[in-house]
Amino acid sequence: MFQERKRIVEEKDISQAVIGRLPRYFRYLGELKDEGVERISSQDLSELMKVTASQIRQDFNNFGGFGQQGYGYNVEYLYNEIGKILGLDQQHNFIIVGAGNLGRALGNYMNFERRGFIFKGMFDQNPELVGRDVRGVRVLPMESLEHFIREHEIEIAVLTIPKTSAEDVAEQLVKYGIKGIWNFAHVDLNVPEGVQVENVHLSDSLMKLSYNINRYRIEQG
């Protein structure tokens, strides 16, 4: 246990770029595991994932290297280890704040449960949405937020509300003890140290796509 903890503490300075690549490794390794592949070399993994083998080795070295031994990585071991690093061996209770279309769509998405993310509650300030049922979870009014978060040990709040109210709600969530915010509101949140924010700015992503389409068209004349 202490060893484990120590190893992970030493990851402190690992860049968010490396962290950002871990879920992709996890995904590919999960597929290899499902296909019954037992070992894979960094070269083969490199070709599969279209990143350089040296990038893979560098990334993995941040976590001790995972024992590549000439004959390659043990797929299941690597999958499990990366899963642990990502915290997927633990349960994470989450709520969704904002029961509009996107909030309900995320609530209905079952796959998060497979990774240990448990959908516990849903909140909205709109009385017309309160009381609705989303996959067995009833939408509650915002007034219930504090009690619910403390009672159900909620760790993560998914924020699917307009940007105008996002900062106020984020402040409340932090006060009530939320550890992480998965932010879909189109605004950058200011939260104290110790609260993690991961943004999904959908419009930004669509604009990037539009840029690349445009650029290609112009290059082609």
Added chain:
Amino acid sequence: MFQERKRIVEEKDISQAVIGRLPRYFRYLGELKDEGVERISSQDLSELMKVTASQIRQDFNNFGGFGQQGYGYNVEYLYNEIGKILGLDQQHNFIIVGAGNLGRALGNYMNFERRGFIFKGMFDQNPELVGRDVRGVRVLPMESLEHFIREHEIEIAVLTIPKTSAEDVAEQLVKYGIKGIWNFAHVDLNVPEGVQVENVHLSDSLMKLSYNINRYRIEQG
């Protein structure tokens, strides 16, 4: 026109990291414009956006610098120029393939229209979903895809289907002339050069959040 085209062609080698930051500049500048701010120095923009002023200048220099003149950038000009670079001065017709929860949520999201992304059609292979109405758009069967894409000059396809069918559908879309895929399927797509893909891997993003929560907890002991 030739000047314009030339300028953008010269952007050829601009990294995707820079491109990825443009929508955020665009968002902040839009807010400043809405607040009536006419000029802003790179220093003030830097404090607002929490990036270094030198990063801002470097990013903007990729596009000719936008005429910062000691007394700062003209907010509206900069907003419009970045909008043009992102292709937001043009109309982009899109369809959504996959009329499940996420697809419908994206179809119901009105804000894309404001940026010139026009929701034209929606498709699903599930007969129970075909015929449904999503914000005035009727869900059509997959057999209509080819004709619809050509008839309505569809440029972008939003892919909100399971990963098992995503590659096949992407291949069809490319064949029918789609220029860009906004991919929400949990798989990396292989498309020919000239077709742009922008991924939104929601699970990856949630795992990154989980990693950061975990790490902070362990660091705090």
